[in-house]
Amino acid sequence: MTTETIEPPRSAARARGGVNWEKWGWLYMRFSGVLLVVLIFGHLLVNLFLGQGVSAIDFAFVAGKLANPFWIVWDTLLLWLALIHGANGMRTLTNDYARGKLRIVLLVLLAGATVTLLALGTLVLTTFDPCIGSDQVDALIEVCR
Numbered sequence: 001m002t003t004e005t006i007e008p009p010r011s012a013a014r015a016r017g018g019v020n021w022e023k024w025g026w027l028y029m030r031f032s033g034v035l036l037v038v039l040i041f042g043h044l045l046v047n048l049f050l051g052q053g054v055s056a057i058d059f060a061f062v063a064g065k066l067a068n069p070f071w072i073v074w075d076t077l078l079l080w081l082a083l084i085h086g087a088n089g090m091r092t093l094t095n096d097y098a099r100g101k102l103r104i105v106l107l108v109l110l111a112g113a114t115v116t117l118l119a120l121g122t123l124v125l126t127t128f129d130p131c132i133g134s135d136q137v138d139a140l141i142e143v144c145r
C-alpha cells in the first residue's frame with residue numbers, strides 16, 4: 001500500500017506572505033452557496049410554480065421576463081455566482097484527483113469553458129431583443145411591429 005503526504009493547508013501562500021487564494025475560494029463557496037439558495041429557489045418558484053406553472057414557459061415568457069431589469073439582474077447574478085461556484089468546485093475536484101499534465105489540461109479546459117459561458121450568458125442577458133432579425137409574419141412579430 002502506498003501512502004501520500006498531504007501538505008498542511010495555507011503553508012505555501014502563508015510562507016511567501018502572499019494572498020491566501022484557497023481561503024478566499026473556500027469562503028466564496030460558503031457565501032455564494034447561501035445566495036444561490038435564494039436565487040435558485042426564487043427562479044424555480046417563479047418559473048415552475050407561480051401563475052400557470054411550467055406550462056407557461058415559452059419564448060414569449062422568457063422575452064417577458066428579460067424585458068424587466070429586475071430579472072436581468074437576478075439572472076446575471078445567478079449565472080455568475082453559480083458558474084464560478086461550479087467551476088471552483090470542479091477545480092477542487094480536479095486538484096484532488098488529477099495529476100501532472102492531465103491536471104493542467106483539465107484546469108485550462110475548465111477555465112476556457114467558464115470564461116466562454118460567462119461571456120455568452122452575459123451577452124444574451126444584456127442584449128436580448130425578441131424582435132431582432134425577424135421578418136416572418138407571426139404573432140410575436142406583429143407585437144414587435
Ligand code: HEM
Nearest residue numbers: 029030033034036037040082083085086088089090092093
Ligand atoms: C443551493 C445552492 C448551492 C449551495 C448551498 C451550495 C453549497 C456548496 C458548498 C458549501 C460547497 C463546498 C463543499 C466542500 O468544500 O466540501 C459546494 C461545492 C460544490 N458545488 Fe455547490 N452549492 C449550491 C449550488 C451549486 C450549483 C448550482 C453548482 C453547479 C453549477 C454547484 C457545484 C458545486 C461543485 C462542483 C462543488 C465541489 C464539490 C466537492 O468539492 O466535492 N453547486 N457547494
